[in-house]
Amino acid sequence: MQLGEAREAGHEVAQPGFAGIDWSRPWFAQFATRGQRWQQAALTSYAALLAAMNADAAEMRQTTGRGQRLAFIAQDELPPGAAYEAHIASTGCVPTRHNLHDFFNGSMWFAFPRIKAALNARQSAAIDVLGVGPTRGGVRDTLTLFDENALLFACADPALSAALREFDWQTLLVAGRDAWGASCEVRCFGHALLEKLIAPFKACTGHAWIVDVPSAYFGWDTAARDAWLDESVSTALLDTDALASRMFAPLPVLGIPGWWPENESAAFYDDVSVFRAGRRSR
Template sequence: MQSSEAGPLAVDETAKSEFAAIDWSMPWFAQFAARGQRWQHAALASYAALLAEMNADASEMRQTTGRGQRLGFIAQDDLPSGASYEAHIASTGCVPTRHNLHDFFNGSMWFAFPRIKAALNARQSTAIDALGIGPTRGGVRDTLTLFDENALLFACADPSLSAALRGFDWQTLLVARRDAWGARCEVRCFGHALLEKLIAPFKACTGHAWIVDVPSAYFEWDRPERDAWLDQTVSAALLGTDSLTSRMFAPLPVLGIPDWWAENELPAFYDDTSVFRPGRRNR
């Protein structure tokens, strides 16, 4: 691996400023702050140092990708010419990674939710085997990509709250039932493109919520237990559902999540219909 002083793995000043902007106190980043801060220090040193830190963690975790290959991270330039990104990960275990926030957060999800990432890779690579690489991905691959890039995991033990989310009933979900958050429902950020956007949060920033029905006891478990349960349950759903479509998601403006943004403590925050829209089901 090349030195951080020169060459393709050298320090990039633009990348350094991007990595320095991560605020680990924000709730969407706090879920993986312990590992993330360590990776951030490496990324600020050099591209080579970031890859080394990621691979050290991968070696310790012994995680596998979609077809059972041991997870590792390589420089983007090491992806063979003409090779498909997802197929390469499935067949070799090696995730091509650039020195930028997008791939930093992508790598983070391989550790936060390893089974979900492996399931997405397995489904993507199987679709590629069947249909090849063309100008369009097709419906299933589009849905998998949407999940990978922009998903929120909405864990919920109350069907009325899930119904409010599906029905764009923001007043019920985010105002009247505000006390249910943390006790009957909660959210995890998964999509790495969504996390990249949340470096500079804006009111209209919206994730695609994948609703996960959880038992009431879920909210009595500690955070690692809940994450492991979500990882297992959602990965099984991704592998076991034949017809994956974008209609399976519900839009959720991230800054509207209770306790995630100070301004949403005022009910008037949710009166902005350009963000909290009535939605297709209520029109």
């Protein structure tokens, strides 16, 4: 039966991408407990995925940017002409398609709920002021970049943060690789980035938001670390008046120590088309 015939016959057609999520990958492993349940629901039907997401939302009692209770609705329930972020802020309802992009977007509402609410609050406030035009404007562009492609780079060593900002890959990823897990680490946040990492490629690059953490952070369990990041980053997003894309530092995801077998060889980082000199040459 062809795809069109299946739809005409009323059969639900599962998105093939859902079966391709490898939860053992470091960038997915942090969401695996909930994600595996959602994955099975998504492979069953669109309705089953929305039901699983809403069951978790009801249990968590999460709110969106203006204090509305979080829920997930089918994309076609978004009223014509309504702005996506404004609708979420005013109703709490997140329009969700049956695809990987929105699957990972929904996941972030549970992994980092305060950050998602802060992004929604800032986006909807900007829409209130400027409306929805042909361009988003600088602040909304930065918020969208964060939402779609951010990595959270938690670091207790200023030298490593400086190396990331300065594109000093040898210090950060080769000489300093033993510091990963002890003085710095990364959490994937951007849902478009996670979607791309279904089929990882060497040049896949996230926009790292550097988070200065106390040294004690690396003695905490994962849940405590995530809660600390969620609180710290959401506060920064709400308190920072001027947001700009230069606040991010590009970081090739497969170069993160322990995240890709090939980067065990120092020669992996010799590829200047991926690990570029960047700002150091300016």
